[in-house]
Amino acid sequence: MATERFTLDPGTRALLRDLGISLARVLRRAHLPAGVFAHGPVTMTAEEYYRFWAALDDEAADPDLAVRIGRALSVEVFNPPIFAALCSADLRTAAERIAAFKPLIGPVGLDVTAGRAGLTIAVHWPDGPPPPPLLTGAELAFWAALARIGTRHEVHPTRVTMRRPPRPTPATSAYFGTPISEGAADTVTFSTEDAARPFLTEDEALWTFFAPELRRRLSELEASATTTDRVRAALHELLPAGRSSINAVAAQLLTSPRTLQRQLRTEGTSYQAVLGDTREKLARRYLADRSLPTSQVAYLLAYDDTNSFYRAFRRWTGTTPEAARTGQQLTSA
Template sequence: MNRKNRSAANGRRGSVLEYAVWPGWRLLMQDAGLATSPVLRRAQLPGDLFARENVRLDSETFYRLWEAIGAEAGFVDPDLPAPLRIAKVMSSDWFDPELFAALCSANMGNALDRIAKYVRLIAPMAIKVERKTAEVIVTIDFLDHTKHPPSVFLAFKLVFFVQLARLATRSPVQPLRVGWPSPPKSESESGLYRTYFGVPVTSTPLATLVFAAGDIERPFLTENNNMWSFFEPALRQRLADLDRTAGMIERVRSTLLETLPAGEVSMQVVSRKLGVSTRTLQRRLHDEGTTFQETLDTLRDSLARHYLRTTQMSSAEISFLLGFEDSNSFARAFHAWTGKTPQRVRTEIRTDP
């Protein structure tokens, strides 16, 4: 294994731009009928990876691992995608921090709030939960937009949430809508996911699930307040340690991912959410060789290219998601970043072989 893969397999402990791999994965994959050796060989990773403690992988390596899982599942059974294969065997025996924290919750709403709060301990993701009168919209975004997660991983995360609701309530919870970028095109695979979710999978800019409000409040039969009270202090401490050691650029990007769609892009808003003064924020960013405006522009540029490449959204819709007042403001900013208009970039992407 080359030096890059050795470094990725060991990871910089605590970095918010790395994904955690837990020993419980070995049990889950075994139950799903997926041999770990061929998966790890495909991913060019050490054969004992799933037996190690505190494994963290960078985005590129983690996504390669998931692509290998998807490929191996297709080799074992081409008629059953990896996310659905894993969902069939997912149970409380699989000790994963995300699953454990969720199962101890009172209901799906409580579980989603906990996952959103602690997800950075296991992955550079932002889980957003938008509550409306009749429905709740759950979206998944990523802190690292230089790498794009494979569809098999996005599908797994959405399958995970639905399976969690069904497992904890012992009822056939069905989402109202589900989608992710580049969903399966084949009729057979689309049909399998439609059967599992109960609704067709559509193409959406971000991995998205929409639950009925009633399902979000359905009681979890697995609720365990005593167990949660025992483990939560350690999770809070780990989150505090992560925030303390993480670079300010990473923390600002994480916060902006949550605030951009609401148009909250000022340094004052971000400083307040991070619990630091604007002076401290400016100083920390300067120490890391950037400014708040440069960090904001870089993130907006990355997100804009992502939306232009993977969606059919209009400039007005993209400008809203990026926190601009109108599409003209977005177009001017995008031209300043790239020297091109959004439409020209979208055309180039479509014609690029």
């Protein structure tokens, strides 16, 4: 966890001022340098980033702070990847774009799943200690804020889950439009109608301007990632499209299958091992959402049929998907 980095955007200063919270006091509580914002974007280890959010929570001493942050968010405090996502046609497209460029913001993974239950966005944190509850709550509140800024409509999620939900308050329930329930992952779900509601901020020309620079920055970041990390990231994108072969991943990473296998062997693994591990972790996430039938989970993992998924899941866990759901033998990854 210590090797991963989060970026604390300079817009945080404006956000805290709008909230009436002293940045200097928060930094002191977090044992961070007073001049940390003096030279633009701030890069922190995950441990430092978590300390900042825990200190912010302590300084505010407000159980509704995550909601206040959601209501205070504006275009002025968004960083480039999120500002660019507002150029999208709708929330689903914006979520997919943010998921692709989320590594530029921090080592937080996003899974975007569109199904019969609507659009579900799941947040996944680095291995190690869990994030402060305020950080998780603010991340989920962000999606409601983004939907409202883009559509100029009071969009409410249909479901919000947290692994460690806060004590319910009237303000939180009013903001989300639904209580936060305990779940296997930190997720927010929007109806199919709201996910497709047009963004009035849509500007494809501006997105075309932003996208090349974002891709360049992402490529620079990925260049420092391990081959295993890059393969896993590619699979997250390719599996829902029904593509699981090493040829498809190699093409995505602009290399050859032979070179890819050689690089993975150097890291002590293989393509099949990474594929299996990625599928297992995604299966557990998808199955935690009971609105997704097993057949759709198999489809999202690029299995040819449900029986193939059943055999693989039994090999991983020793049980069936239905038994795992019934026994709550699922964890988010």
